[in-house]
Structures are given as C-alpha cells and as structure tokens.
Amino acid sequence: MVRFTVLASGSRGNCTVISGGRTRILVDAGLSCRELFRRMKLAGEDPATLDAIVITHEHQDHINGLAVTARKLGVPVYFSEATHRAWMRWLTPRRQMSYAQWLELCRKQAAERQGEPLELPDPVKAVDPIAVAASTEASDCDPEEPETEKPEKIDAECAADLSQPNSSATHSVSGPALATGDEAALKETMPTLKDEPTWLPSVEYFEAGKSFTIGDIALSPFTIPHDAADPVGFVLSAEGIRLGFATDLGYVTPNVKHQLRNLDLLLLESNHDLDMLRDGPYPWSVKQRVLSRVGHLSNEATCEFLTNSYDGQAAYVILAHLSENNNLPDLARVAAERALVDRATLLANRLLLAEQDQPLVPINF
Secondary structure (H helix, E strand, O other): OEEEEEEEOOOOOOEEEEEEOOEEEEEOOOOOHHHHHHHHHHOOOOHHHOOEEEOOOOOHHHHOOHHHHHHHHOOOEEEEHHHHHHHHHHHOOOOOOOHHHHHHHHHHHHHHOOOOOOOOOOOOOOOOHHHHHHHHHOOOOOOOOOOOOHHHHHHHHOHHHHOOOOHHHOEOOOOOEOOHHHHHHHHHHOOOOOOOOOOOOOEEEEOOOOOEEEOOEEEEEEEOOOOOOOOEEEEEEEOOEEEEEEOOOOOOOHHHHHHOOOOOEEEEEOOEOHHHHHHOOOOHHHHHHHHOOOOOOEHHHHHHHHHHOOOOOOOEEEEEOOOOOOOOHHHHHHHHHHHHOOOOOOOOOEEEEOOOOOOOOOEEO
C-alpha cells in the first residue's frame, strides 16, 4: 500500500509523510519535533517507523524541526549538497556587534594577554597589543554579520520531547535500533544542539535530475525556481504509484510541467490571491519577492497550469502552501475547480486543500 499524509502546509511549517512498501519517509520537517510527532499520531502514523527525512530546501518553514527530529529518531537526512551547506550556515551564523563593542572586546582580550610575552613580527619594532588582539579576533567578530538566535530556538522547541522515553524510536548513528540499555549511553555521547547544532546522525546527498531510492521508494528530484540555494520538487514512485510534489516555486517552468505528468497524485502550491497580496499588510519588498519568478505560485498561476499544461491524470489534486495572510481556502478552491471543471471524473481530480493547523486525511492507494 502507498500512503500520502500531509501533516502541515503553509508559511508556519511544512511536512508530509509518504509510505510505500516497507519504507516510510518524511518530506521536510518544518514543525517542531514535538508537534510533528503529535500530528503523526493524529494521522495514525508511528514516528518510530520513519526511515529517512528528505529536504526540499533550507527555508525555515521546511527545516525548523529537522535537527531535533533526526537526532531523536537516528535517521539519515537527504539534502542536495548546496541545501545542506546553506542549512549549516543558517545554524552557525557569525556574531554581530557594533564597532565600539568590537573595540572593547579587543581591549579586554589584549588586557588578558598582558601577562604573556607577545610574539613580535620584527624584533626592532614594538607592537600595539590592541592591534594584535584585533588581528587575531577580526574573523570571529565581524561587525557586519547579523547575530541570530535560531539554533537556540530550535533547541528549545523540543527539549522536553528529547527527555521522553521512547526506546523504540532511538537508533544508532549508523541505523540499527539500540537496545534499551544503550539509550542512555547514546544520549551521553551525542552532541547537544547547543554545542553542535549541525550534527546529524547521517547525511546523504542527492542531485536534481538524478533519481535515487530510499528503501522501496524511488525519488526523482527536479529543480524548481525559488529563492533558495538549490530548491527541488519530487516525483516519488512506489508499487507502481507516482506522486508529484511541487511547492515554493515562482512559476511553472517547462521542466516542472514535464515532471508533473502521468501522476496518481499531484500536490501543487496555490499560495496567494493577487489582489489580497497587493492590498495586504506585507512590506512592498516582501510583496515583490512573493510575486517574483523565484517566489510563490498565485491561485491564478496554479489555475493557468491546471487549465493549459496539466494532463488531468491524477486521482487527487492537493492545493498546498496557502498563505494565511494573502489567500482564502475558498478562493484557491474556486480557482482550481474552474480549471478542472472539464476534467473532473469519478476516478480523477478529486480536489483537496492541505491545511496549516491539522493533518490532511491520509490518502491510500
């Protein structure tokens, strides 16, 4: 049996569970670990049975609970290499400080070294200890780089859940389940998120355009236009069923149109209503980003794709990533229904809307 369960979809978090054969994977981990597990249980899914996490891109609403969830379950995480590097940079930012703060730090460090002999580059020339301290610390104290609290926020989101007993959901870093008596030893040796926020049990890389498999599920990643390091959509196949997955794209490229054919299920973004976005509360710079060719699909753009480029084969069409500020479910639904009106049958194009605050009813094939 193939099973497709959208746990959350929207600007506050995205994650979907896909099962095929004996394999169960999570696509994106935008909810906190605790909330993700809660929603899986609501949908009848057991978190302990997840085999891997697959990430589409590094934006926070797709990776917010990634580190805690992967550590908790001991499962591998699949990224493109560029996405993994961007995620690591996001979790390990450089510090920000004013020039006055930077100078004061240099003076303090110079004062601490006063009792130690300075290594002079020229025995004839005296060296200013403040200059020495500045040269050694400049790379760590760049006043132009913004400081962030993101790693600590992620750590706090599921701190309580990490302390919950769940031996069946704990694996070693190489994959096999640990015996119950070894769980405490593993927790003692594992780095904490605060100490090492980018540590994951296992990392695997994939490339857009090159298919790969995770257990019984085959995945074909394809490039999508979005303002991230290397964003991808997927076509996932198991037991002869094909599932298309494409959110966070500014427009539907010819390659995306080609990928989203001959599907049994299509999950496609319908992010915003154009009038609501233009008249809404966002700053103009954000509106420009959303409307750009590396932003998000509008209801109108999704409708245009469904009218002119969609082959009408999917049994289910799921509208996803609806904006809470710039869209209404009824607006997205009406636009898609208008596009599908000549294609709806008893066996195909059943239209569903993924929600932000509760799981979608699982779809079984």
